[in-house]
Structures are given as structure tokens and as C-alpha cells.
Amino acid sequence: MGKKLHLTAGQKHILKSSFEFSLLSEEEVVSIASGLEVIADLSDGHLVEFLQIANLLYRSGDPLIDDALYDFSFLEELKRRHPDHSFLHSVEPEAALESKTVELPVRMLSTEKAYDFETMARWAKRIAKVSMELGIQFSSLLFRATPKLDGYAAYDDGQKLYTRGDGRRGTDITRAFDRGLKVASGGERGLGAGEVVVCKSYFENHLAAHFDNSRNFQASLIKEKELEPPAAKAIELGQAMFYPFSLLPSWEGRWQEVEQQFETIVNSLWEQVDFDIDGIVFEITNSDIKNEMGATRHHHRWQIAYKRNTETAEVRVLKVLAQTSRSGRVNPVAEIEPTRLSGALIRRATAHHYGMVQEKGIGPGALIRLSRSGEVIPKIEQVLEGVVAELPESCPSCGASLTWESDYLQCGNVLDCPAQITNSIEHFFKVLGNIDGFGPSSIKKIYDGGVERVSSIYALREEDFVAWGFGPKQAENMVAQLQRSLSEPIEDWRFLAAFGVHRMGMGNCEKLLSVYPLEQLFGLDEEQIIEVKGFSEKIAQEILSGLCIIREEFDKLYSLGFNLIITAVEAGNEPGGLMVLAGKLVVFTGTMRQGNRNEMKKQAKTLGAKVGSSITGKTDILVCGEKVGAAKLKKAEELGIEVMNESDYIRMITV
Template structure:
């Protein structure tokens, strides 16, 4: 890298980040000048956070290829690191974060047709599980806009933030920003974009790239006259995903004419794109497939594939994850691939090391998939495998569990305890300030348990090296996180039990209370839909491991919204039981999120878009006649907000 000097505007952005930089600011500048091998994991995370924040605030410090190289390095060193499953936040200096009306997740990625085929196999399996006919499965293909992600609920416009909390940027509409394709407000997620042709012909000489313009539109300060003109002329728009150009057809057509369909969509809009998005349209199937914390399983982005190289392995080093699973990382002879120097790559698990003979001197085929992730495609020359014997974090002797080597020291392994704390606050989603850097500092000060953090006083934070104001804010945030209502299933998922993501936690709590769940047996869980024997065994064992800490944390008085029990939702008990309900427009009697939550409690299935299987479309303010007429044409009952509230009030 060339010499890096941070300006005042960049320093304001960095000040918003959850990082602690020791020494003068030139210490940070010097980080960017080090070779990859001289950068510690801690400094690598600082580089990534700073680079992402500056890019998204239009004050970029490094180019995309360099950022991708740093991401690849983190994947090599710690494939399970929480930063890799975190939605990269949009940073605004001026604003505080607020809860989004609806989660905005990232999109899973595929870099080959074979990966797309595997995705279709997954949704076909899911369809078979719930009795959805193959003839009913349609796929929608759209351009993947490369703009500034935002959410419009009809009243406010929000940045995507971290996917759960964003920042209010309604001022962009107050500056005259229009909705693309003459659309109405309140259409949910989308991107702020500018036409390529307009940028190239009018603005490219004045601005380095289109992101400079996108950032200016949402900033509090008055925009440049040339940007205001672009807004007034409709060249800068908010483009809701629901209005974007698309190809929709039976999934078999994708498998037959994949290249043709992708090529057509890739060139269908006059905006910057970085791929195409494929998604299942069947609402029942989407509901069943659900989502991870990072992405929807029913959706995938196709991006450009990568080149490959034959590389010599120097050493295989172990990395311990939050779950205790130890991942083998191949240290490689530095190799230039797709514009980046690669020196590490993950070897999926230690059984692959053992069976394929991966060790010093092995020759592997390396692929830099999507110009980001270095991946070992195959082993071309085998040697004696290099296996780990002890945990690199705590020194405990490792044991085999299926294909993996695992550290059994769940309570005192630093890698597991620190990452468990990070996972808790990230999953909880209602607290600011407790990111990896703060957790690392607390862990170094001897704090190893969740309940210990909540019991800390301001003077204790100060004694750990936090400033007075920061310490006060952290104590206040801990108080807020106990008072703000969160779902009981999210609270349970935050403890990180294996095979207990949010979806499975919600399923379990439909049948058990938070207390009775710890008494459930393997036999009890196997009876529930979606829990095979292996999953049930893992859940029961995992719950036993966290029970003591769970009860201590719960006793701190969290405000939990209780998941309704299946027995409380007997058919006929509510007018909307078993019906598929879609809410649209701006609601006046409560937020759309609250109405969706209440509908689920009454036994309804809430969907995001209208299909032929939708039972009810509930309309708030500012809903276009075309949307209402299209729903009625499909046989969907349309109710106003007040008509709906009257309906559910009836026994």
C-alpha cells in the first residue's frame, strides 16, 4: 500500500466505530502500510472496520481489491469469526441508530452454476418436506444493485445499518429523492442508486465514483448543486427491490437457460450492479426455508467466478472457533491470484487434512472464489497429514467429533468464552457498544460470563481502561437492553447452543416454556417437526451446558415477549388462524412489525408479498390502486387497517 494519511472527515467517521486504537492516529495509518504477515488478528479487524466505514461514508481509504484481500485473510485465519457473518454496517456520523421496521439481511453468494444447482436441490428438498408441488415453484431473477441499501416504511427512510438497527435518513426524500419507476412510498427494502449513463456523462469528472453521490444524498448537510440537479431530474432514485426489472419463471427454466437469463438481467438496468439475485417466490416455501442470522435461505446472489492456481502448502495451523470446533488453515507459499496475494486458505475440516494428506509440501489447487474467498478446490499431491493435538487457545487435548477436531474445554478456553460473549450481544440485537473490541477488553480484564458483564458498575468499566463517558454509556446500554422488549426465542438463541438458531428456538418455544425446555428429553424433541435424532441430542446436551448461566442471566430481569404455544393456537380460535397475511403501507394504529408479531401470535402466517395463496392483504395509508387490484385479481381478500383490527377483535 502507498502512504496513508487520514483527514478530518475520515477521523469523524472512525470516531463512530467500536474500536480502541492505542497511541496516536499515525499508529492506525501505519497499519495499512504493513505486509499481511506482519498484521495481527486484532489489527486486521481494525483495518476492515475502518476501511468499510470510510468506503460507505464516501471517504474511501483503500480500493476494493485491497479490502477483499483483507477479508480473505480473515477468512483464512478464523473462518468462524463473527465479523464474517456480520452485515457490514452503513456508518453515518450524524445519526443515532434506531430499530428497523424489518430485518435487512445480506445475501448468500454463489460463483458457479454448480452452486446454483445445489441451491435448487435445497429448496426442492424443502418443498418436498411441506408438500409444495414442483410445478408451483417459481424463481424471480433480478439485478443485484450496487448502491446504498435502505428501507422505506412509508413514513421514514432508514439505512440498513447492521441489519437490525439503522439510522433515519428521511431527509433524502425531503431533498426531492424520488422512488424509481414512479413507485409509491412504503415499499420496503431497496437501494439508493444513480443512473450509470448520467454519472458517466455529467458527474464523473467532478466525483470519483457514484458512492460519493449516494453518501451526499443521505447526509445532513446540503448537497452539491450538481447532485441536487441529478435528484431533481430523477437520475438519483430510491429503487425498491419489488419494482426492479426481473425475469420470473419455473425453476427448471433457470437450469436449462441459466446463461441466457443471467445475461439478460445483467444488462437490464442503467445502474451499477455486481451480480444477479435469484429467489424463490412461493411464500409458503420461503417461510419454511427461513433464514440464518446473515441471509435468507430462499435467496442467493450469483457473481463472477474465479481463476485458480497450484500452490505449495508450508504448514497447517489450527484455529479454535466459538463452538470449540478447531479449523485447519493451510499456510501457503504466497501466490498472486485475481489481483491479490494469497498466503492462507481454509481446509474445510481435519478429516479432509487426514484423508487427503494435507501437510508441509502438499500441492493444492487454489481458487479465489468471487475474487474474495480463497478456497482449496482439490489436493494434487498428498503428503503425511499435519494434525493438531491440542487447542491453540487453551492447550487442552483435542477430541474427534465426526469430521472435526474439537476442544472440549467449554468453560475456560479463551477462544470459546470471548466469542460466546460477542455472539450473545450480536444476536440480542437491542444494545449498542458491546462489539468485539469492547468484549475483548472485558475478557482481558477477567470477565468471562454474560451475567458478569451485566453486573458491572461504571467505576469497574473505568478500572478496565474505558473513559468516563464511555463507561457511563455502556452501563446505560446494559440497562436499556434489559428494558427493551425482545422475543424469548431471540434471547435463547443468543446463548449460542449448537443447532439452535433463531428458527429452531422459536419452534421449540411453540411447545415449551423457557423453563420447561431445559427438562425436555431427546425423545420429546424428536417428536417435533424438524428435529431428527442427531439434532435433538445436540440440543439437549447444549442446553445442559448453558443452563446455569442462562438462569443467572434471565434472573437479571429481561423484558421478554413470550412465544405463543401451539396448544394456544387451536384451529378456529382466531379469525386469522392458518391464514397467510400480508401487511402493506403505513399503519396508524401501530408499527407494521408489531402488527405482524400480533398476527403470528393469533396463528397466522405472515408473508412479505402477495401471491395466489395469500389469504388477506391488510392495507395502511399510501397503497397504490394497482397493488390492491392485483391482489383482488388473485382472489385475495383486501382489508383496511381498521377492518382488519375489527376482524381480529371478534371471537
């Protein structure tokens, strides 16, 4: 508390020379990076600017947040809000060097990433599909796997060495070779793409005292300013080098072997080289398939990088805080000595439940091993030295006494516990996902003003907000946001999931509503719920008792008239939309307000429409988002195509 947040001197320097802050302050950047802000509460502009900054610092060798955190939390959030956002389709640029950029001899793309085998399997499926179309037997295809070096990406055309830049234009860094940098394994010049890297053991023994991390060192090798003596020595000794991808150790085999020995292949490649590695790249070797699959603007479709997302650290616990969740469970959160884990500064770790805290002795002074696998708050993996743990006697939020439910401590004060109420409200807006401004601090103010239900929040007026300390402009915005969340189209299963009933997450709600329409939900009995695939008797019972609790609040909110996109009921119960679109050729164009054109296309297909990519004489309906050119509209008119905007279209298919 009260500690001033700031960037490191190195980070400041990088940003100063190559970034212009437009929305965020330095303090805000650090606060977001430290997990003090709820990502869902960030505005689009703030989110994108933060991504730009995090990406730039990462590329410059002085990362602000962990790679997995960047991918899973921030990038995912942007993907969820705006799947077509230009940031997602541009190659992450290397840090701008001070020199001018030049055109690269070839395009250099990023690599698509997979964090689990399921994603790898989906990728292989796409290859199988293409091979079938080309009449090539999938089982005969060869896959190549190589370590993904975590260095500084560059391209050597034999004359010059270039940075990757934005993938099209990079910077001439031939000076690295002029300074004596060699090609790995005695290789020749001109072998194309690769990475400037340093041997891991050498870095740890000789350079770690001079540089924060190896990326930082790699970046220093190619900077214009004169080399520092330890860097010059590393080059001279051949411990820092340019490693062309074509010279990397590799594994080759068929998909069946990849499937059967995945871990073994990954582990052996990972251990084969003495460099920092941040993944294993798998690619298909058949050139016909490569050509057919091609590339997006961002990556080659015939290649994917498998990344492990766990790193561990040993650290002491400072204290254990109790936090009451929206379900009344009291969760232990350990405050730890600030620790860097794969680049990000970690201050907190979750201890699963108080059963574990008690059994393993997690308390001030305990030594724990942490792992981090994509979550914002890492998990305590193992307790190396336990202490005598202290357990809370009462709810930290409302003071009610706690009861054990298996391994969990539970606050039973469902109706009046402030933490349960505010967390449930927060959950509602977070799942709804179409409203800004209702983060924890706003909700706290609203709760302190005496409001305990989401339905009551929708009845608030500007003067209510002002009375609770919101500025007039902000109050106006809060009311406008509430109105917007009513009018923006939203899937009915998302709306239902927002109520936070146990066992009714978004996935289950979608399953449920693809069998029974929302209006029938509260009339369902246990038998009917069990009929839904994947729902057991126990789940059905929990859902029924949960529905009973939310019913009154649900009715109040439902009657406000949210603009719900109705889930198509599978077979049998056909909604009106089916008939409207059946057999029609539909084209979608422009930026959709609900933001997801691909989802709209998919939905149209499930409603029996054919979806085209551009308008022709055969097109029946043109659905226009924002920013559609006048020429296109004129052409549609000439061709006699029915033109409608996004909301008319949605209204039509959800009638």
C-alpha cells in the first residue's frame, strides 16, 4: 500500500525512444501489469495501448508481463471483444531501432501458438482436410519439429542481416556480423531466417551480472551504440551467434508418432540445445500442402508453435489473506515476496482452499513452490517448508461464522454478505461483457449507496450516481452504458450465465438453450434437464435449486427487454429464423457492432443460409455493418439485392 508504482529505467528508455503514450499514464501501465485493474474493465483504447506497450517491451528484451499472461488474458480479451481488430492481425513488431527501415527480402511472419495438445490436434485436422482435398494420404505425411529459440528474430540474405520489423520492413543490422558475430554450427552466411541467440549456460555464468535477462543482452548485440566488453567477449568466444532455423536440430516423423510420443519429442528437443527456448515448432514438410494452406497476414498456416506455459519458482509467504467469493466460499490468497516468474512480477498466489492451508501449513514464513500456467494469479504447487497455519474464524467481509464444506470454508450469510453480493454483481456485468464502467470499485460505491441487486442498478438515475461520489460526466456515462447493454444484441445463453448459478457457466447454458428455449427454462423438471447431453442427475438438481434462487431477479431483468439473440433449438423445435433464411445467399460486409462477423456467418449457415464473400447477381441479402462504401451499396441496389443493417438482420432471424 502507498508504494509508488513505476517502470524500470530500461523500460522507460525503450518507451521514450519508440512509443507515444496517448491514453495511458506510466502509473496506469504498471497498475494494469501488476494485476491491480480488472482486464474486463479496461476500455478498448486502454486495452490496445497496453498490448502495444507490453509487446514492444517484450520485443525489446525488457518484458513487462509474462508471455502467457499476455496471450491468455490481454490478447484473449481483445479477441473476445473484437475478433477482427487490426492489432490481432499485425505481426508483433520488434522494438524500433533508431535507424531507418528497409524492405525485407521476404515476408517474415509470426508463428501461431498452441498451449495444449488439443490445439495441436485441431491444427493437424486442418492439414488432414487439405491433404484429402489434394488426394495425398495424411498418414504418409512427414512433420518436422524444431526448438523455438527465444532470441532476436533476424533474416540473413548473405549480404545483409535484417530485423524482422513489422514483417515487411525491418532494420539493417549487418553491423552485428561486422562485429564478429558468427553463424551457428559453422554455417555459411545467407541461410535466411533465424535468431540472434546466446548460450544459456554462458549467459548464466558470465553475463547475468551485467544484463537483466538474455533478451536484453541479445538486443544489445545489434544496437548501434558500442558493444559493452562482456558482450564483445561473448561474440568473440562464439557464445553469442546467429542461428538460422535450417540448421536447428530437428525431429521428423508422421502424425501418428507425434500423437503417441508428443511429450517425449517435446522434451528431447527442449533439452537438446543450450539456448533459451519458448516452444517447439511443428510444421508440415510437404510443399504442395504448404502452398495450399498458405498464410494469414500473421502466420503460416502449415506451422504451429507448441508452448509450455508453466514455470516455477521457490518463494516465502508473507501472509495469507481470506477472500469471500460470490458463492460464499472463503478462498486463501497468499501474499508472497515479489518474484519474477517468466518475466512478470508476481505478488500473490492462490492456495486452492483452506483445507490445503491447514494440512500443508501455509502461513507467514512458509516456503512454497509456485507454478504459473496462464492464470493471472499463479498457483501454489508445493509447500516445501510449512508453518502452523492460522485459519479465519469468521467471514472477512461480513463477520459471519464459517462452516467447513469438505475442504472449503464457507460463509453462509448468502443474503447479506457484502462480498457475496458485490462479487455476484461484478460477475453479472463481466459475463454480460457489453458494458464498461462496472468494475469492482464502481460496484463498491453503488453497494455502499444501498443497492444490492443488478435489477436495481438498471433503475438508477444520474443523480443517484452523483450522490455516491461519481463525477457528473461519469454518472451520465454509467446510465448510458446501462442503456447500451440493453440494446446491444447479446446471446441468450450469455445472459443466463451472467446470473452465476452453480453449474450454469456459459458452456452449460448454451447446451441447455440449444435444447429448451429460455421461456421454458423455469418450467423444466429434473428428467428434462437430464435429457440434455452431459447433464447428470446431480447437476440437474443443482441447476434446479439455483434457478429457484434467481427466479425473481431473472424475471425482473428479463422484463427490461435485453436484446437477446435466441439460440437456435436443435431439431424439432424450429424458430422462425430458419424459414426466413433457408436457401438464401447472404453476404456480410463492414464492421459489425456486435463485433463478430465469423460468428454471424456460422449462425446464418445453421439457419440454412448460404454465405457468400462478395455480392453477385445471385446474392439475396447484403447485411451491412458500419463503414460500408457507397460504391458497394450502389452495386447491391443495381443488382436488386435486399440490403439490411445489422440490427434489422438480427431482429429478422430472432423473431
